Amino acid sequence: MTAVTKPDDHPLDLEAALAESRVEELLATLDAELVGLIPVKTRIREIAALLLVEKLRGQAGLSAGSPSLHMSFTGNPGTGKTTVALRMAEILHRLGYVRKGHLVAVTRDDLVGQYIGHTAPKTKEVLKRAMGGVLFIDEAYFLYRPENERDYGQEAIEILLQVMENQRDDLVVILAGYKDRMVRFFQSNPGMSSRIAHHVDFPDYGADELEAIAGLMLDAMQYRLSADAERAFGDYIARRRSQPNFANARSIRNALDRARLRQANRLFARRGAALSRDDLMTIEADDILASRVFDETADDPSAPADA
Amino acid sequence: MRLTQGTFSFLPDLTDDQISAQIEYCLEQGWAMSIEHTDDPHPRNTYWEMYGNPMFDLHDASGVMMELKAAREKFPRQYIKLNAFDSTRGVESLRLSFIVHRPDHEPGFELVRHEAEGRHIRYTIRAYATERPEGERYG
Numbered sequence A: 001m002t003a004v005t006k007p008d009d010h011p012l013d014l015e016a017a018l019a020e021s022r023v024e025e026l027l028a029t030l031d032a033e034l035v036g037l038i039p040v041k042t043r044i045r046e047i048a049a050l051l052l053v054e055k056l057r058g059q060a061g062l063s064a065g066s067p068s069l070h071m072s073f074t075g076n077p078g079t080g081k082t083t084v085a086l087r088m089a090e091i092l093h094r095l096g097y098v099r100k101g102h103l104v105a106v107t108r109d110d111l112v113g114q115y116i117g118h119t120a121p122k123t124k125e126v127l128k129r130a131m132g133g134v135l136f137i138d139e140a141y142f143l144y145r146p147e148n149e150r151d152y153g154q155e156a157i158e159i160l161l162q163v164m165e166n167q168r169d170d171l172v173v174i175l176a177g178y179k180d181r182m183v184r185f186f187q188s189n190p191g192m193s194s195r196i197a198h199h200v201d202f203p204d205y206g207a208d209e210l211e212a213i214a215g216l217m218l219d220a221m222q223y224r225l226s227a228d229a230e231r232a233f234g235d236y237i238a239r240r241r242s243q244p245n246f247a248n249a250r251s252i253r254n255a256l257d258r259a260r261l262r263q264a265n266r267l268f269a270r271r272g273a274a275l276s277r278d279d280l281m282t283i284e285a286d287d288i289l290a291s292r293v294f295d296e297t298a299d300d301p302s303a304p305a306d307a
Numbered sequence B: 001m002r003l004t005q006g007t008f009s010f011l012p013d014l015t016d017d018q019i020s021a022q023i024e025y026c027l028e029q030g031w032a033m034s035i036e037h038t039d040d041p042h043p044r045n046t047y048w049e050m051y052g053n054p055m056f057d058l059h060d061a062s063g064v065m066m067e068l069k070a071a072r073e074k075f076p077r078q079y080i081k082l083n084a085f086d087s088t089r090g091v092e093s094l095r096l097s098f099i100v101h102r103p104d105h106e107p108g109f110e111l112v113r114h115e116a117e118g119r120h121i122r123y124t125i126r127a128y129a130t131e132r133p134e135g136e137r138y139g
Helices: A014-021 A023-033 A038-059 A081-094 A119-130 A153-166 A179-188 A190-194 A207-221 A227-241 A248-269 A277-281 A285-289 B016-028 B061-074
Strands: A071-075 A103-106 A134-138 A172-177 A198-202 B032-038 B049-055 B079-086 B093-101 B109-115 B121-127
Touching: A014 A023, A014 A038, A023 A038, A023 A081, A038 A081, A038 A198, A071 A081, A071 A179, A081 A103, A081 A134, A081 A172, A103 A119, A119 A134, A119 A153, A119 B049, A119 B061, A153 A190, A172 A179, A179 A190, A207 A227, A207 A248, A227 A248, A227 A285, A248 A285, B016 B032, B016 B061, B016 B079, B016 B093, B032 B061, B049 B061, B061 B079, B061 B093
Parallel strands: A071 A172, A071 A198, A103 A134, A134 A172
Antiparallel strands: B032 B049, B032 B079, B079 B093, B109 B121
16 A cells, blocks of 8 residues: 555656657657558557556556557558567567567467477477567467367467466567458457457558558668659559559569569660669669569469569 | 585575576577486486477576476476586587476485405495385485
8 A cells, every 4th residue: 555655746757768768769760661550550659658657657656567468460461560570579678578579470380280299399489489579470360270170279379378378477479460360260269369458450551652662672772763663663553452462562572673683684684885873773664664564465363463 | 415416506595586597697698498307316317307308599588487387396306407508519518507496305315335355345325315216206
């Protein structure tokens, strides 16, 4: 009861706590480097605020039970789930919620064994590696295979649940995958669903957001688009989005990689001519227009769409 | 008689926090931790039983502490030690090894005199605990 009798006039400095955690700059880089994703950023801000307030509550002698921070990231491929998970680990580390702040990314193969007695040690090993940081389980719904009742995935889920519950201070688990399949996974595993406090949905990117992402990627790779190429790329994005297997930012990265390939080829073809630094950096419209996306005749849906 | 083998064995038993801090140091050095247990306290018994696999690529002591807790529950009446293995080329051996759990009662060792040829006497020691078969000692 000492907590209640503590004098109220002792000021608690939220600003100082914020400055000390240096989380603000991390959130700023998050804003600068991740395009769009408004609901995700809002949720991250909320979590950061909650953790800071909990810290202050602890300093003020109020009860500060560490909140459960297991999360589920749902969204289509290429919407930035892994990238955000990496940032999340860093943010939670700065806020002092996890001790080390590393990210261990795994899939079903890393958790589930191949014979009886193989799964438990395997899952535990992964959990031990992730302790002090964040465990990111990609396509988590593969852990549960309802069609095979003797599937070892169930065993892995049980061990996960146990550690998620008992060692909440030691690690944060993030499950990721497509939205509809994750919803079904949670329906068939109510225990898992109830232990996950934050369900974050990653929306698909709009055309302008994809262009902004392309701009950031090109900056990082030290390339640039000529004015014509920029227009062509806008056209490319519009066409590519309507095609099957569109994977948001990942498709954009692949498209840029192939444009670089064609640019290199083009520069190579005109051997003998002098090359300027500018030539090496610039991607022309032709490099983009050569993509199969623009080929109206090739309307074969079975062909790999990313070519 | 208190068994003194490995590092820290002349100090009072380490608390869990102290053990955790030692593990943290080992992990910082990049060493891999492993847990071993035995119920044969003879000093020449260098090969203890492994408890689980050695733990590589850990970042935090809590993973080792989780295993240690499980080992203590499984073998409450045995010696348990933690080893830190340095895989640096040219070293490739244990850097640190210390006992983290011991039986409640340690009966100690008997001095055995063996009368050899002539009037020679050879001395050896034998743990009282090993009178019983393996697994039933320190009962």
